[in-house]
Amino acid sequence: MDVDVSYELLDLALTHRSYAYEHGGLPHNERLEFLGDSILGQAVTVMLYRDFPHLDEGQLAKRRASLVSTIALAEVARSIGLGERIKLGKGEDQTGGRDKASILADTMEAVIGATYLSAGPDAATALVLRLVTPLLENPERFGAAMDPKTSLQEAAAAIGAPAPVYEIASSGPDHNRRFVATVTVGTAVTATGSGTSKKHAEMAAALEAWSRISAGTP
Known part of the structure; x- marks a missing residue:
């Protein structure tokens, strides 16, 4: 991802609750996910408003919903091989958790949250834009992700x-x-x-x- 994130925060962002529960109740990534979700939404909203002045409110809302959707985030996570790095419980791992859209999307949001805390808001916003821009640059793929x-x-x-x-x-x-x-x-x-x-x-x-x-x- 080419972002300077502290080891401790990145490790936390990659820790799924199934792994945490299997290892005695360790901290997991859901709080970082909560933070990252907010940062993701704000960054995408500002980018769409700035870069697409010809779109009305409804069109902007539709594009934002697509870009922050579970499916879109999962695709972004797959593109950087995030699934291989997630710390999962044995049961979740054995049932294909590394490629589950919901787990990939949630972890991607947690990584965004960790980037915000470790490197600041500008770095987090830059990460979001770098990850979602390929969807916008591929109109066919973008349309497929929407519907x-x-x-x-x-x-x-x-x-x-x-x-x-x-x-x-x-x-x-x-x-x-x-x-x-x-x-x-x-x-x-x-x-x-x-x-x-x-x-x-x-x-x-x-x-x-x-x-x-x-x-x-x-």
């Missing part, structure tokens, strides 16, 4: 494939249920995604399938 299910349906139609079909599986107790969606687009592609709701899981799966179709990868 991945519609984008996937359009991509399927463009290659003459049938409409996407989704299947949902869930696991865990009622208070902490996880959903995994599998989307199949004929014989063209099959992809999976996970989330804390059926909607989020389907969106994550759709974005992965859209990415594979766009790249020509089955």
Whole structure:
């Protein structure tokens, strides 16, 4: 990330609560996540207002919602290999936690919060802009992140494939249920995604399938 963050704060930002609980109740990253969420929203809001003077309030709000969404943040986290560095509990790790959109997005926010505390507001804002700018520079990817299910349906139609079909599986107790969606687009592609709701899981799966179709990868 090329940001000077203290080891202690970065380690805390990368510590998921599942790891903390398994190791005797260590501090975890949720407070930093809370801070980072606020910084992320402010930085993106100012950037959109400054750089897109032709957009009205509704259009600005829609773009902001997309850029700070779980799906967008998870994509940013994957692009820098963040999942490999997260400290997870054994159970969470074994169930694919390193690639879960919600965990990736939350950890990304915690890293932003740690950057703010360690290097200051300017460094935190610069980090946010450096991470989200690639989404804005790739209009197709940006559109897919905003509405991945519609984008996937359009991509399927463009290659003459049938409409996407989704299947949902869930696991865990009622208070902490996880959903995994599998989307199949004929014989063209099959992809999976996970989330804390059926909607989020389907969106994550759709974005992965859209990415594979766009790249020509089955």
